[in-house]
Amino acid sequence: MKTTMKTILAAGVMLTASFGFAAPSAAENVDKVYQFYCTQCHGADGAGKGINVTEDFPVTPRAFTNAVEMSKLTDADIVNVIKEGGPITGKSAMMPPWSKTISEEDTKALLAKLRELCKCQGPAG
Numbered sequence: 001m002k003t004t005m006k007t008i009l010a011a012g013v014m015l016t017a018s019f020g021f022a023a024p025s026a027a028e029n030v031d032k033v034y035q036f037y038c039t040q041c042h043g044a045d046g047a048g049k050g051i052n053v054t055e056d057f058p059v060t061p062r063a064f065t066n067a068v069e070m071s072k073l074t075d076a077d078i079v080n081v082i083k084e085g086g087p088i089t090g091k092s093a094m095m096p097p098w099s100k101t102i103s104e105e106d107t108k109a110l111l112a113k114l115r116e117l118c119k120c121q122g123p124a125g
């Protein structure tokens with residue numbers, strides 16, 4: 001009898017420990033990072049129509065949903081543009097550099113998110 005109670009109690013404690021303090025998943029986190037830093041230009045849905053993009057915006061931010069264009073970029077290109085800004089790959093400086101703002105880990109998560117949005121891979125090789 002006593003042992004049974006103890007076992008049940010121990011199981012309860014373990015459940016609380018594993019579910020009670022769950023840290024936000026990487027996926028939830030990258031969505032926050034994207035919303036905070038990218039949505040205003042690239043759009044919440046990644047279609048390139050963020051709130052910043054008015055008629056006099058000199059270049060159109062890349063639509064991440066454009067698989068044809070996005071599949072021309074290697075994973076390294078995407079990471080470099082996010083870190084160093086548009087000019088690193090000959091694109092517009094309207095795309096800011098983020099290396100001082102966004103961690104390496106979140107940058108990799110953003111790359112994965114962009115690949116999900118375009119449902120595409122970079123060029124082979």
Ligand code: HEC
Nearest residue numbers: 037038041059060061062078081082086091092094095110
């Ligand atoms: C101030 C507006 C702005 C913000 C904020 C912004 N971008 Fe951009 N981004 C641009 C513009 C404009 C371009 C297109 C530059 C060009 O085509 O010359 C671009 C291009 C890119 C490209 C390269 C696409 C290509 O075809 O080479 C990537 C990747 C990218 N942005 C990712 C991001 C990510 C990830 C974030 C958030 C961390 C972000 N951008 C935030 C404006 C912005």
